Amino acid sequence: xxxxxxxxxxxxxxxxxxxxxxxxxxxxxxxxxxxxxxxxxxxxxxxxxxxxxxxxxxxxxxxxxxxxxxxxxxxxxxxxxxxxxxxxxxxxxxxxxxxxxxxxxxxxxxxxxxxxxxxxxxxxxxxxxxxxxxxxxxxxxxxxxxxxxxxxxxxxxxxxxxxxxxxxxxxxxxxxxxxxxxxxxxxxxxxxxxxxxxxxxxxxxxxxxxxxxxxxxxxxxxxxxxxxxxxxxxxxxxxxxxxxxxxxxxxxxxxxxxxxxxxxxxxxxxxxxxxxxxxxxxxxxxxxxxxxxxxxxxxxxxxxxxxxxxxxxxxxxxxxxxxxxxxxxxxxxxxxxxxxxxxxxxxxxxxxxxxxxxxxxxxxxxxxxxxxxxxx
Ligand code: ATP
Numbered sequence: 001x002x003x004x005x006x007x008x009x010x011x012x013x014x015x016x017x018x019x020x021x022x023x024x025x026x027x028x029x030x031x032x033x034x035x036x037x038x039x040x041x042x043x044x045x046x047x048x049x050x051x052x053x054x055x056x057x058x059x060x061x062x063x064x065x066x067x068x069x070x071x072x073x074x075x076x077x078x079x080x081x082x083x084x085x086x087x088x089x090x091x092x093x094x095x096x097x098x099x100x101x102x103x104x105x106x107x108x109x110x111x112x113x114x115x116x117x118x119x120x121x122x123x124x125x126x127x128x129x130x131x132x133x134x135x136x137x138x139x140x141x142x143x144x145x146x147x148x149x150x151x152x153x154x155x156x157x158x159x160x161x162x163x164x165x166x167x168x169x170x171x172x173x174x175x176x177x178x179x180x181x182x183x184x185x186x187x188x189x190x191x192x193x194x195x196x197x198x199x200x201x202x203x204x205x206x207x208x209x210x211x212x213x214x215x216x217x218x219x220x221x222x223x224x225x226x227x228x229x230x231x232x233x234x235x236x237x238x239x240x241x242x243x244x245x246x247x248x249x250x251x252x253x254x255x256x257x258x259x260x261x262x263x264x265x266x267x268x269x270x271x272x273x274x275x276x277x278x279x280x281x282x283x284x285x286x287x288x289x290x291x292x293x294x295x296x297x298x299x300x301x302x303x304x305x306x307x308x309x310x311x312x313x314x315x316x317x318x319x320x321x322x323x324x325x326x327x328x329x330x331x332x333x334x335x336x337x338x339x340x341x342x343x344x345x346x347x348x349x350x351x352x353x354x355x356x357x358x359x360x361x362x363x364x365x366x367x368x369x370x371x372x373x374x375x376x
Contacts, residue, residue, distance in 0.1 A: 002043055002063030002076075002153040002186060003028045004049065009058035009209075011044050018044045020210045022058070026203075031187045032181050033197035036207035037233070042190045044157060045207070049077050049188060050156050062154055075154075078147035082285075084139045086131040093127035096145045102290070103150075117149045120182070137168040141175070148183075157189045161196065173199055194234055198222070206230050213351070220362045228346040231279050237300075239279045239344075240318035246276035246345065255345060256314040256315025260292045262338065264345055264356065271345070271355040279344040282307060282321035287328070290337025294318070296328045310334060322324050 004026040019041040026032045028031045034042040047053040049060060051072035060067050067075050078099075086095050091344035093114055100110045102297070118124045121141045131139055140160060149156060157176075161169045177200050180187055181351040191197050197204045198218040206213045206221060206229075213225035227232035244257030245263075252266040255278045287308060297317065306327045308320045320336070328334060341359040346352040 003061075003205055004154060004186060004188065005059075005061040006045070007048075007059045007061070009045075009048065009055045009060060011041070011048060012056040018210050018285065019048070019055075019208050022212055024212065024215060026186060026188060026206055030184055030202045031177075031189065031200060033191055033201040033204045034191045035191055035194060035197040035204050035233075036213075037056060037192060040207040042192075042207050045186060046156055046158055046190045047164070049154075050077060050079050073369055076152050077154045077155040077156055078150055078152040079158065080143050080147045080160045081339040082162050084131070084143040084163075086139060086142055088131055090130075091127065092123060092129050092131070092134070092142050092145075095131065095142055096123075096127075096149050097149050099146060113149050113151075114145075120148070120179070121145050134200040135168075135173055136164050140164065140172060144176075144179070148179075153186065155185055155187045159191055160189075162191075162193070166230065171198075176376045177199060195236065198234070206233065208233070208351075216363065221297045221363050223342075224358050225279075225344070225354060227351050228277055228279070229351050231344060231346065231354070235281060237282055237319050237321075239281050239313060240285075240316075241346070242278045242312075242316050242318070243348070244276065244278060246271065248273050253345075257312075257316065259312055262291075262340060262343075264340060264343065266357045267355045268357055270347065270353065275348040276355070277346040277348065277352055279346060280318070281342065282319040284339040284342040285318060285320035286337045286339065287320045287322060287334050290335045292338075294334055294336055296332045296334060299327050299330065301327075310327060 006024040007020045009019060022045060034045055036042050044053060051070060055068060061153040061168060062075060096114045096117060097110045100113060118127055118339050121144060123141055123145055126134060126138060161172050164172060175195060201218060203217055204221055205213060205215045208229050214221055214230045221230055221234050225234060228241060232241060239269060240258045244255055247254050253264050253267055255264045294312045297311045298309040300307040304324055306322050306324055308322060308328055310318050312318060344356045347355055
């Protein structure tokens with residue numbers, strides 16, 4: 001088990017910079033997701049940690065060793081990929097034993113390690129089966145087992161659930177979280193699926209354009225997004241973001257967009273009067289009464305709740321979340337208010353920083369890691 005530290009890591013492919021000056025300090029035993037849209041640099045970051053790519057500059061450390069120049073086999077890591085890449089002609093047991101065999105570990109020791117790992121992953125009854133006889137989820141568990149059998153310091157997982165159907169993904173998410181709790185190993189997990197990142201991680205590194213946008217707990221990236229990009233990327237459905245103008249009078253701030261003027265704040269010292277963006281999550285939109293008027297355009301029914309999409313003056317659309325069966329008819333005019341203590345103000349631009357000071361900040365509360373050491 002070890003901490004993982006990226007210091008000012010940059011990766012260039014020719015003239016193109018895929019990862020810009022990345023600083024990331026992953027604690028011992030932590031489960032960290034690298035999350036971001038396609039092309040954000042998350043896989044390149046993981047591959048540099050694995051030793052499959054080498055940084056153009058900067059330093060990567062695993063435990064107390066700088067690993068920049070070490071080959072993958074010298075890093076004491078194990079990697080699980082999106083494709084299970086099991087050997088079809090070998091049994092489950094032989095697949096799991098393979099990394100040990102390659103390292104010259106003796107048969108008795110191999111068999112003991114495989115038996116222990118199979119027991120942990122509930123694969124014991126399947127040890128004599130061939131991969132084709134297994135379901136997708138079982139095959140992914142064997143791929144995990146092959147990584148676990150060596151007991152490495154750090155696990156690297158590259159979208160390991162993306163080949164599974166939605167139900168199996170949900171099941172494997174729970175299995176992985178349980179496994180992490182039992183093993184207490186450092187795990188770095190690449191995903192573009194924010195639900196996976198939110199439900200499994202101790203902390204999420206949100207990346208975009210090769211740059212780290214925020215590194216914080218799931219609760220924090222949701223409630224205190226560092227900037228407009230993070231605010232728009234996290235949450236299902238996403239936060240409504242409206243462009244408008246910020247104005248200040250006698251220390252009180254207001255935000256104005258077509259058809260609305262709202263009191264906002266408190267804001268931090270970077271706030272300036274002028275163009276700004278107002279952000280509100282669907283659960284903080286109150287539909288029924290309030291100073292803002294809109295027309296219901298679509299109602300998305302998910303069973304337990306309805307997402308109401310409302311058109312505002314000026315063409316802006318916003319989303320409100322209401323528990324089912326409460327709903328509205330399409331075309332109905334509704335009045336709205338916002339729970340402004342949970343709303344956000346961002347500086348202009350796609351990466352505009354958050355300017356409001358959270359009313360009940362999560363960022364100042366201590367984040368406890370809930371992992372336990374293996375053997376306890
Ligand atoms: P995805 O989810 O699609 O895999 P990602 O966030 O993992 O995306 P990376 O695979 O890390 O993104 O790629 C980051 C950027 O670097 C992309 O623009 C990609 O085209 C580029 N890139 C990655 N590998 C290479 C390479 N070997 N040569 C040139 N460019 C590369």
